[in-house]
Amino acid sequence: MSRKVNLESIKRAVHRHGATAPAIQRLVPEIRSNDEHPLRMLDPTIDYVIGTIIVEWTFGVPYSKVPAFHKFLKDKEAFIASAVQSAPGVSYLGTYWVVSMGSSHYRTLWVYDSKDAITGLNTLLKSSTPLFNAVKKLRSHWAADPSRQELMYQPAAAFSDLSSDATQNPFVEMCLP
Amino acid sequence: MSFPRARYRTAPDIRVRPVNEMDVCLVYTPSNPRLYALNPTAWLVMELCDGRDWRSLERKYYAAIEPVRSREAARAELEHTVNDLVGMGIVEITRKIDHLKTTNARLQGGTTDVTQSQS
Numbered sequence: 001m002s003r004k005v006n007l008e009s010i011k012r013a014v015h016r017h018g019a020t021a022p023a024i025q026r027l028v029p030e031i032r033s034n035d036e037h038p039l040r041m042l043d044p045t046i047d048y049v050i051g052t053i054i055v056e057w058t059f060g061v062p063y064s065k066v067p068a069f070h071k072f073l074k075d076k077e078a079f080i081a082s083a084v085q086s087a088p089g090v091s092y093l094g095t096y097w098v099v100s101m102g103s104s105h106y107r108t109l110w111v112y113d114s115k116d117a118i119t120g121l122n123t124l125l126k127s128s129t130p131l132f133n134a135v136k137k138l139r140s141h142w143a144a145d146p147s148r149q150e151l152m153y154q155p156a157a158a159f160s161d162l163s164s165d166a167t168q169n170p171f172v173e174m175c176l177p
Numbered sequence: 178m179s180f181p182r183a184r185y186r187t188a189p190d191i192r193v194r195p196v197n198e199m200d201v202c203l204v205y206t207p208s209n210p211r212l213y214a215l216n217p218t219a220w221l222v223m224e225l226c227d228g229r230d231w232r233s234l235e236r237k238y239y240a241a242i243e244p245v246r247s248r249e250a251a252r253a254e255l256e257h258t259v260n261d262l263v264g265m266g267i268v269e270i271t272r273k274i275d276h277l278k279t280t281n282a283r284l285q286g287g288t289t290d291v292t293q294s295q296s
Contacts, residue, residue, distance in 0.1 A: 003193055005224050011241050013200040013217035019245035022219035022258040024265070027203075027212040062198045146196055 037165050037172065040158040042113055051091065051111030053118070054153040059145040061104050069141055070097075076134045083131040087120035089113030095138065108138065185226040185234055185259060188269045195220075206266040213265060218242070222258045226268045234259070 042052045061069050073095055081092040093109035112118050125132045142148050159165075166173035187193070192205040202220040204213045215223060225237050239251045246254070262268035 005227075007221070007224060009197070010217060010221050010224060013197075014221050014242065015245075017200060017217050019242045020216060020218060021254055022222055022261075023216040024219050024258075024261055025214045025216075027214055029212060060198050145198060146194070147199060 036169070037159060037162070038168075039115055040154055043155075043158050046155050046157050049155045049157075050093070052114060052154060052158075053112040055110040055112070056149075056151045056153065057106075057108040057110075057139075057142045058149040058151070059106055059108075059142040060147060061106065061141055061145070063104055065141075066104050072137060076137070080131065080134050080138070083128065083134075084121060084124065086128075087117065087124040089117030090121045090124075106141075108142070182272050184228050184230055184271045185268055186228040186271060187223060187226055188266055191267055193223075204267055209266050211265070213267070219258055219262075222255060223262055223267060226259070226262070228271075 039053065077092075077094065081094070084090045084092050089112055091111040093111055095106055095108040098105040098107070112121075125135060142150075162172060162176060166176055188206070188208075190207055192207065194203040194205075195201075196203060200217050202215045202217075202223070204215060204223070205211070206213070221241055222238060225234055225241075229237070235252055235255060238255045239246075239248055242251055259268060263270060
């Protein structure tokens with residue numbers, strides 16, 4: 001099947017980047033083995049972190065849509081942050097712009113106390129149309145980026161002992177010293 | 178590089194995914210499984226390789242990037258980039274007659290690939 005090529009659009013990109021010399025970078029894909037670790041519960045001794053489970057949406061927004069996106073955040077972000085608190089253990093920490101010259105990249109951060117808190121937010125989204133619509137709009141910017149990422153973090157200190165994980169998962173075991 | 182009968186075109190089996198919001202183009206070469214990210218200038222060179230000959234390639238490339246580069250500098254970096262693209266299997270060199278046969282076969286809905294690399 002032939003591809004549609006928009007040479008004029010590529011030429012505009014060339015000049016947007018100052019007609020820098022041609023560069024080709026080989027990308028080495030990350031191959032993920034299935035050495036997954038079970039989520040840890042809230043550890044009361046690790047009370048200095050921002051949360052037990054952090055979910056980060058990473059995405060880019062085309063420059064032409066940046067002003068409207070920032071306006072949307074200014075209008076709706078406070079509502080999202082307030083409304084999600086109806087689900088116990090859920091916090092919306094905001095959407096952050098990578099403030100620098102270059103591409104318009106964003107990080108949206110969510111914090112959960114537990115897996116149940118994630119389930120609680122899902123339930124709340126089903127029952128609150130205004131919240132659903134606001135999060136849907138935010139999520140649509142993430143979904144529109146082919147390079148989007150969604151990452152889940154837990155405090156590394158909560159994983160200080162991996163031996164029980166190793167007994168359950170040989171892929172974890174083979175990675176330990 | 179500038180064989181008079183040579184034509185430059187993208188290899189038929191590559192997978193191309195423009196990422197317009199980041200101004201890069203991702204290219205996958207299945208015959209030698211590798212993934213590449215092309216900046217806009219390299220992306221332009223690749224797309225100009227649509228079966229044209231070297232002289233046309235050179236003319237179109239220079240027209241696209243002048244006045245940022247002199248004609249000589251443009252020629253040198255074009256040659257370097259096309260060499261890289263050929264080495265990576267993204268662009269292939271065909272002879273004029275092969276190119277015409279392939280084009281005819283495509284127009285007639287045929288699938289026979291009569292391409293013969295001139296490496």
